[in-house]
Amino acid sequence: MWFKNREKAPIAAEASANMKDSSNVLEIDDLKVHFFTDDGVVKAVDGISLDIPKNTTVGIVGESGCGKSVTSMSIMRLLQEPPASIVGGEIRLNLGDDALDLAKMNKDSMRRIRGKEVAMIFQEPMTSLNPVFTIGEQLMEGILVHRPDIGNAELKGKVIELLKMVGISRSEEIVKSYPHELSGGMKQRVVIAMALSCEPRLIIADEPTTALDVTIQAQVLELMRELKDRIHTSIMLITHDLGVVAEMAEMVVVMYAGRIVEQGTVYEIFENPLHPYTRGLMKARPTKDNKSKRLYSIEGNVPSPVGLPDYCYFHNRCEESEEDCKNEYPTLVSVTPTHKVSCYVANKENKNA
Amino acid sequence: MKQYVIRRILTSLVVLLGVSFLIYAMLRMMPGDFVEQMTSGNPTVTAEQKEKLRELYGLNKGIVEGYVQWLSDALRGDFGVSFTYQRPVTEVIGSKMWISFSLAASAFVIELLIAIPLGIAAARRQYSKRDYLIMFLALAGISLPSFFFAAVLQRIFAVGLGWLPLSGMVSAREDYTGFRLVLDIAYHFILPVTVFVITGIGGWLRYVRTNMLEVLNADYVRTARAKGLPESKVVGKHAFRNTLIPIITFIGGSIPGLFAGAIITEGIFAIDGLGKTALDAVNNKDFPFLMTYLMFMAVLTLLGTLISDILYGLADPRVRFR
Structure with a gap:
């Protein structure tokens, strides 16, 4: 065969790490993910740090191309390397007794983390299930790969139970059907069931409701919230929908062009947004009050990730920029123990206040 | 599925009918024929003798008339006798x-x-x-x-x-x-x-x-x-x-x-396979053999597409035949 079958080496010692705070399930520390392309180095994620506490939902917000998905794919180590490469930083995963630095894991040990400790829910339920295998088969193999000794009867029972858990009623029937026989909402429930199947410590949901219609969106979000408490897991929720964040998350991280521009609790971000970009995102939400007016949008686009300036990346789109903003990229400054922002203008306002 | 296959076979028959006429017409329009080929080295053969030979081989009729004759024979399972092999064409191909x-x-x-x-x-x-x-x-x-x-x-x-x-x-x-x-x-x-x-x-x-x-x-x-x-x-x-x-x-x-x-x-x-025989047949203007060989190819092509469509349905659970 052309596959290299390196059999179960113990998880590499060089990947062991120490959690900064044992109440966190995941700590990302100064993570840098770069893509080495013909056009130059794309700094898709450039030095971000964030913590995901146990049993908490952390929302990651930003426009397309901000590095949200790259962050999540780096945690899963699903990026194609090369061209992608984790050039610096740590991704520490808390396993209870010990901790691992996922950024340093080799392929084979990482495989045993995926699905078991960290699971992922993808954006497109239509295409994220394999069309030629039954739902049951696809659920079973995910369990079987991490629990090879599970009995046949137990496995089947577990699959039925999972499907019931995500609110699929005719689960005995659904087990035997193919993905194309299910609606989009049903498929996303199956994908969620798949993510839950090994009761992971962390579930990464990459825009889990974007492809669904609005009524189903609400149901799926409700389901995720309920299941999070039921299996005591944390959720990293990637979205560009602030409404979803407000509903689901306890902590919010705002990303722009591969960096974190503001982070805090959901109250801090929504009550007191400090970064002009966060404010822009807030203003761009449709609200009940301004029916007649055109919806606000932030002028311009996320800058090309090749050859970014050495001052604030948001500068040329910013409505509040000042002289200082041409200085070097602003550092992330704590406003409260939980609330951080990286902006000269916001810092000045804050000092004056 | 069964219905689908039957319908496909019926449409294939229509296609074959058209194909057979085109092949017949084109073969007959080829320059020279078997008689010309056979007698070309012999200057003593007269025009009347050639005409006699053409009648013998069934090459004296017009395209439409000849085609109708060929078709009615073919439908009865008679694909003619190979000029060069002097054996039924189907036997040669078989x-x-x-x-x-x-x-x-x-x-x-x-x-x-x-x-x-x-x-x-x-x-x-x-x-x-x-x-x-x-x-x-x-x-x-x-x-x-x-x-x-x-x-x-x-x-x-x-x-x-x-x-x-x-x-x-x-x-x-x-x-x-x-x-x-x-x-x-x-x-x-x-x-x-x-x-x-x-x-x-x-x-x-x-x-x-x-x-x-x-x-x-x-x-x-x-x-x-x-x-x-x-x-x-x-x-x-x-x-x-x-x-x-x-x-x-x-x-x-x-x-x-x-x-x-x-x-x-x-x-x-x-x-000594079909390909070589077909090439020889072109050179010798072996009309019944060529006609049957080309029809055989047409049938194989249609059969190929039908088989691939059926297999597609078997391999991919998303495909259903109606």
Whole structure:
């Protein structure tokens, strides 16, 4: 065969790490993910740090191309390397007794983390299930790969139970059907069931409701919230929908062009947004009050990730920029123990206040 | 499903009717005919005698009239007698067809056995040295003209080294039977099969690679990886099963074509298959044989598409026939 079958080496010692705070399930520390392309180095994620506490939902917000998905794919180590490469930083995963630095894991040990400790829910339920295998088969193999000794009867029972858990009623029937026989909402429930199947410590949901219609969106979000408490897991929720964040998350991280521009609790971000970009995102939400007016949008686009300036990346789109903003990229400054922002203008306002 | 197949067969019959008229008309419009061919070396034959001969061979009627005659005979199962072999055409085709098939089929199996794993190996490391090497070889195979490549092989292995027979299917003056005969034929098939494989494998390699590349980028392959499945399962099960859908379809569709014979390669290696016979028939203006041979090809083509459509439905659960 052309596959290299390196059999179960113990998880590499060089990947062991120490959690900064044992109440966190995941700590990302100064993570840098770069893509080495013909056009130059794309700094898709450039030095971000964030913590995901146990049993908490952390929302990651930003426009397309901000590095949200790259962050999540780096945690899963699903990026194609090369061209992608984790050039610096740590991704520490808390396993209870010990901790691992996922950024340093080799392929084979990482495989045993995926699905078991960290699971992922993808954006497109239509295409994220394999069309030629039954739902049951696809659920079973995910369990079987991490629990090879599970009995046949137990496995089947577990699959039925999972499907019931995500609110699929005719689960005995659904087990035997193919993905194309299910609606989009049903498929996303199956994908969620798949993510839950090994009761992971962390579930990464990459825009889990974007492809669904609005009524189903609400149901799926409700389901995720309920299941999070039921299996005591944390959720990293990637979205560009602030409404979803407000509903689901306890902590919010705002990303722009591969960096974190503001982070805090959901109250801090929504009550007191400090970064002009966060404010822009807030203003761009449709609200009940301004029916007649055109919806606000932030002028311009996320800058090309090749050859970014050495001052604030948001500068040329910013409505509040000042002289200082041409200085070097602003550092992330704590406003409260939980609330951080990286902006000269916001810092000045804050000092004056 | 049954209904679908019946409907497909009925439409195929209509297509065949049209095809048969076109073939008939084109063959009859070819310059010269069998009588001209036969008498060309003999200046003493008079025009009246030629006309007599034409009447004898049934070549004196107009195209439409002749076609109607041919069709009514064909519908009764009478495809005529080959001018050169003086035997019923169906008998000639029936005997030669299996020679062509055994040659083409053995090459076909070898091609697939090599092309599928190599194509997947190339796709798994796109733009690597391995990928470039495999694709270079594929392209080289496609670009080699079979007549030239065959001659080179004959020069090296038959004339030069004397390891393999130059041409033919069995050793002369040896009346082998049973297993010895099979071995002897296999020995004679080595060079022609090599020509088939080298010149034919490139297309399959590229087809497998392209399909695998597409599937490897699919979301469900990412899902499979996210589940923690080992790479052997991700590629060997999730990706391969999806790659197989177009490949099975294509393979099924190619099978009838294996009976058609290969004109050039069979000719060079003097293998008495359908392809060589067809070429001879063109040269000799053997009208009944050509007519039936071309109709046979048309039937094989239609059969191929029908088989590939049916296999597509079997391989892909999303396809339902109505």
